[in-house]
Amino acid sequence: MTSAPPTTDENRGRGGVAGFIARIVEDLREPVLRALVTSTSVSRIGRGVFLAVTVLFFTQIIGLSGAQAAVVLAVSSGCGVVASFLGGWLADRWSARRLSFAFEALGGVLLAAYAFADGFVPALVLAALSGFFDSIGHSSRSAIIARGFPPERRVHARAVLRTVTNVSIAVGSGVAAIALALGTPEAYRGVIAVAGVLCALGSLPLLRLPSEVDAPRRTTTPVRTETGSIDTAAAAAALAERVEWRRRSPWRDPRYLLLSALSAVFGMQFGVAELGLPLWVTRETQAPTVVVSVLIVTNTVLVVLFQVRASRGTHDLRVAGRVTLIAGWLMAAACMVYALAAGLPAWAAVVVLLAAIVAHTFAEILSQAGAWGLSFELADPVRAGAYQGVFGMGFSLGSLAAPVVVNATAITFGTAGWGMLAVIFLGSAAGIWVIARRAAAASDAAGGDSAYSDPAPA
Structure with missing residues (x-):
């Protein structure tokens, strides 16, 4: 692995644009x-x-x-x-x-x-x-x-x-x-x-x-001797390696599969911003249509300013679980505040929608930081690619389902639908928090060497 560049006290203490540029240069x-x-x-x-x-x-x-x-x-x-x-x-x-x-x-x-x-x-x-x-x-x-x-x-x-x-x-x-x-x-x-x-x-x-x-090269053991006969010991070793490789599959790790599923559910919050919000603003509120662009720009600016800062320390399981739970509460609050915008005068609707997008964006920032930390720390390092692939597949499924779910809740049932979404997001975040706490406790009991636990010990 590549070692991290040194972080000087001077650069750590800098603020503003100069500090931001200094940190980027240091990262590069x-x-x-x-x-x-x-x-x-x-x-x-x-x-x-x-x-x-x-x-x-x-x-x-x-x-x-x-x-x-x-x-x-x-x-x-x-x-x-x-x-x-x-x-x-x-x-x-x-x-x-x-x-x-x-x-x-x-x-x-x-x-x-x-x-x-x-x-x-x-x-x-x-x-x-x-x-x-x-x-x-x-x-x-x-x-x-x-x-x-x-x-x-x-x-x-x-x-x-x-x-x-x-x-x-x-x-x-x-x-x-x-x-x-x-x-x-x-x-x-x-x-x-x-x-x-x-x-x-x-x-x-x-x-x-x-x-x-790149992944470490898997050892290749010849199964035949120089005379052409089968080397039974080598053949047994090769078979054992293949069995061990399959045993480490993420599909045999229930905890990681549950984490991926819950993260996919929470990931539907992107569908709220991409589909639900434009439809809600234009159909159910008095806010001008241009507000949709303002909300998207606000989201982008906040992510750029705070994503790196909010991600500090989330390689720690307890921190990752805690920020995810906070994200769940923020997302639930954002859903209910979005609902409040219906029926208000235009200026009040704009104010309410801006407050909601701020809560939504920080829920997005924190949930992403927590998800990244857990997806890395709970994965088998030997099959890092497959584990990340499963996690990414879950997120893709959540993105695919998001338009249907958002339309079937908030857009169809209004305030009640937004309440349904709030429960969904808070429930998925709470589930991730429980996984993180239990994984941290198991890691402590095992001596803290690794957060990953073999789902099928030999």
Whole structure:
């Protein structure tokens, strides 16, 4: 693993913009983080461009109906569910560096190919392939983080990368404004082609990652002697290694599977911001439509400012559980405050919605920090890729279910529906808190060497 760069007392005490810049410069001294930040900053600008124009490109330029556009996006998300686990599984067997590079470069090429799509079928095929390779590359990258940093630096690395992602997507959205302003097919297709090229270029820094981020090579034992006869001892050793490898599968770890499921449920809070909030504001409140953009910008700014700071110490199981429970209470409160905006005068609705998005954003920040810490600390280090793949697959399933759940609760039943969501979020956060506390107690009883406990001891 790559050691963390020294943190001086001077830099730790700095505040404001100078301190923020100093911390970023200090982080970039770390080779693994430097390569990941460089890659993320370029590729996510491309993603930001694409996300900003996707729906309008499908409906206004290609000519898809709203239902067809929804199918295309759903298929992309569905393919990402399968790819999430596969990416981690592959990263345990081959070079995670090369896999991440290949998949993300291919994802960029497929993204650029959208510029030539002229109908439902080409868009559907490209969405399936693009979603698949983007998710498989993301899981490979999670395996890189799991192996490339010491435990106390993994969550920090994820927080830095999430901050960079938010900034880059915002920049990409600004670039996409060119197409939105011009409104011509050529402008849309041009910025989409640029987005794909940027995503492909963003994969290049991954080749500079050190070999330490790859999974340790599995020993290969010849099962035949020089004379050609079967070496029974070697064959038995090879069989034992395969059995041990399968035994360490995350699918045999009930605690980790439950953690992934509960984290997926809480992860539906992203669906509240992406789907529920715009529909609620425009249909049920007197607030002007432009408030939706203000709320999204507020969320992005707060994440950029506080994600890294809020993630400190969450490699500790008890801290991770505690911040997740706090996130649950904040998210439950945000749901009920969103509900209060209905029926209020415009100015009051705006104030209430701003208060709700602040609570929602800090719930998002804390829940992500807690989830990262637990997903790393409770995983078997030997199968880090597969474990991260399962966790990512759970999150993808939550993202896929979020539109249905949010629409079936808050949008359909109003205040009562928001109350249902509040219970769902608080319940999932409480479950994660219980898992974290029990895991910490078990680790203490075992001497505190590792938070991971073998689900099927030999």
